[in-house]
Amino acid sequence: MSGVARWFQGRRGPASADGPGGPDGLAEPFKALRTAAAGIGTSLDESTTCTELTRAAVRLAGGCAAVLRRVGDTVSGYESISGEADLLPDARWATAVARDAGTPAADHWMDPWLARPLGSRPRPALCAPLTSGSDQYGVLVCAREGAAFARSEAELLALLAERAASHIRHAREYDQVNRTAADLQRALLSEPGRPHPNLDVSIRYLPAGGRVLVGGDWCETVRLHFGRTLLVVGDVMGHGLEAAVDMNAYRSSLRYIASSELPPHRVLRQLDDIAATEADRRPATCLLVRVDPSRGQVTLASAGHLPPALITGKGDTALLQVPVGPPLGTGFGGYESATHRLEPDQALVLFTDGLVEHRGEDIDRSLDRLVELHFTPAVDVDGLLESILTRLDARHAEDDVAVLAARPHPRQGGFTSVEEAGG
Structure with a gap:
């Protein structure tokens, strides 16, 4: 009583x-x-x-x-x-x-x-x-x-x-x-896989409203053979611990599949097949970008995710075209890859929709705000991310934000070690 x-x-x-x-x-x-x-x-x-x-x-x-x-x-x-x-x-x-x-x-x-x-x-x-x-x-x-x-x-x-x-x-x-x-957030959002020394990478994760609870947004890097690195950004539907658990499942599957050196669209296909067999797995969007600095190329594939931004050597911003397939976990498949040039003075920015989206605003207008940004030429990737987060007011975003910036870091005479060449 x-x-x-x-x-x-x-x-x-x-x-x-x-x-x-x-x-x-x-x-x-x-x-x-x-x-x-x-x-x-x-x-x-x-x-x-x-x-x-x-x-x-x-x-x-x-x-x-x-x-x-x-x-x-x-x-x-x-x-x-x-x-x-x-x-x-x-x-x-x-x-x-x-x-x-x-x-x-x-x-x-x-x-x-x-x-x-x-x-x-x-x-x-x-x-x-x-x-x-x-x-x-x-x-x-x-x-x-x-x-x-x-x-x-x-x-x-x-x-x-x-x-x-x-x-x-x-x-x-x-x-x-x-x-x-x-504790889970620190574990799940710990430093991603180490990229090759020929690629400078910086990552930020900002939970909406500054809350502690981890969500379903994540960034990842997977080190591949021959100096290539796979950049990943994903967004599991929903928030909280449940979304974080599914995010970790996608992330673990991705690391395993990517190690087989499949092209990005086939990695997405296998991720989708695995997720579709688990009834409780939440759908997720995902963008894969395989960077090959020695060839000056990037190969992209998207599962319902927003395209990456390319920061040119002059500091201008553009969106790279990428074929968009359905989100992971739907079982529909149908993913394709696209290849673009990437010069040593250019940078890539991968992000989740929380970086740009405003409630009630058309997504094209949201992306336009990012494209309108101009940066100091050759700013380092940490400075690039800080500038983007500040100018888009991402610390007051309505949704979680995960963002990754990468720029080739060329080395004199190509590869400098067996480890760097072979992964």
Whole structure:
């Protein structure tokens, strides 16, 4: 039974309208509780919830209120203080209560946390546990000058603490999910495969809104034989961990298939065949660009993905033409490759749609904004990406952004080692 249910059950007396247990007797404390509780738990941030709790407690009972948070066996000092901090009792007393507090029994659930700490100026003080189910997150500490806390006040404050504890539990669970997602993001978006030394590559990934949760956008490089490198950018439908899991599946399959040295359109065909046999696999768009600096060529194939941008030696921007097949996972196949020249002073930019798209805007207009950009000739790939992200305001994009820039890095006399020539 919840604290609110216990509290009101204990006050149900004779069903007299004018008796202390009747509707009129409950109206005022219920209204006060509802008003105070309405401002607690407006976010999934634990510190914000604690501050909302102490402010509500001061509005309800006056004086000062603070929280001691508990994580495992560790208890913090006073936090989220509202009111005059000098009124608070010795923190050692409240810390002992926070360490000892457990789930109270229904018939004496308040008494263990009422106390008058010793001191030269005795003041009434109260500790209400921040308890949700069997979990204890600390205590709410309230103190004031003058009259001791009435039992009804103590019960209202304890109910507020119980409500806040529920939101703290949700906040900690959310933080745990975010930490797990951040670990997964670091693993999935770790440095891609090492390209050949004859190609300079830079990659950026920006989650929409700066959130931690990883999505389905990714970039990859696969080192092939004879100084060639396969550049990849993909976008799995949806967001969150589910999309990230599918993204990792596509990425793993891609690395395996690409190692067989198939041309890009055949790599896409095999990726599509694998994904189509898995009913739960989300569709994904993907662009493959095989770069061969020694021949000055790039070979491209697209599975429903936007074309790459070519930054010329003069700093102008153009889109490379590429045959577009259906997204991966549909089982339709039909992929083709196209080959273009790539000069040593030119750069390629592969990207997901979050870089350019604006909600409600035609995609051609979105791509035009990219094509209209002009860059300082021969800017390095890191500077090129930073310029693109800044000028397209990608850090405020409505969708996740993954972007890769690459430029040939010619070496005197061709290949310089067996490793570089053979992969």
